[in-house]
Amino acid sequence: MIARVWTRAAMAAATVLLLAGTAMAQAPALPAAPRSAPQDSGALRVRVQGTLTDAQKNDATLESATKSVASQLRCPVCQGLSIQDSPSELSQQMRTVVKEQLAEGKSPQEVRDYFISKYGEWILLEPQAHGFNMVVYALPALLVIGGAVFLIFIVKKWTAAPAAPTATGAGAPTDDDDAS
């Protein structure tokens, strides 16, 4: 009896983990990391040479901001790539637009808003957390909580004390015998 209960509990746990895993897989992916490592940035050159001007420091800051914004924008001619990671010509041109707008003094949000006004919210790799989009963020957590509640409920039900054996059932072999 005990062995059977634990087998069923393990199966339920595996089901919940599978559900949770599926739910987490549906969660919006974080923006892809920039292809170039931070070591490539101008900031490192500043530290190594130690003699760079304010203009060069501003260049490094601009480059870093460009990578950050470009990593959040979807390449329109690719499958699931950001314009930072895509080698396509259109992505390169879009990165140039990002850089120019940041250099003009626009904030990262203003640059993102520009692309949203042209391509719609589809252009963002990570949906904005408002309105119907909240479903994408809330659903995985709700599935995990729901799975946990289901698991607790079902394990409690399976491990509940069995009903008292009837007179006719006395002496019959039990699962406890198998488990020993």
Add this chain to the structure above:
Amino acid sequence: MNWKRASIAAAAAAPVIGLFAWGLTRDPNNIPSPLPGRQAPSFALAVFAPGQGGVARPIGDTVRLADLRGKVVVLNFWASWCLACRDEHAALSAVAATYEGQPVQFLGVLYNDVPDKGTAWIAEMGGQSYPSVNDPGSRVAIDYGLYGVPETFFLDADGRVAFKNTGPVSAGMVRLKVDSLIAAHAKSGGAK
């Protein structure tokens, strides 16, 4: 059979199946544009292919969208490397020729290409009745939210984006859109 369990399982599966079924009815390549209904992004681009007849523009002449106010504008983004552009070219060029003398401006915009190749392509295709301009750096293409070619934008006489078509256009569709925009402009008193 445990009908209670079966009905719970069916109730749980129904929304998922419904979601998948709804997804099958949608074209994943069709990305809705936020531009229709809005003012069209302005541009000033240089002509590299003059077009023919009365609508011809000299090579190097600058076409400004602001100067086309009062006309219906058909803006067709194309490239010499684009196979689908070959499918629509003859129909688009022929339809454009029939609107000569009317308040309509057809304009080709070369996307991610070089004018020499564009000119050679037009010659290979037997000519183009309307002028084409070059878009260096795809600035205008990005302003119009382009993600492929061909894409065609129909602008009303007030400079608003009325409709966007992704993929090759047909002669019938172009006529339908242009005629409706001319009629709307005339109705509003613009063609007086």
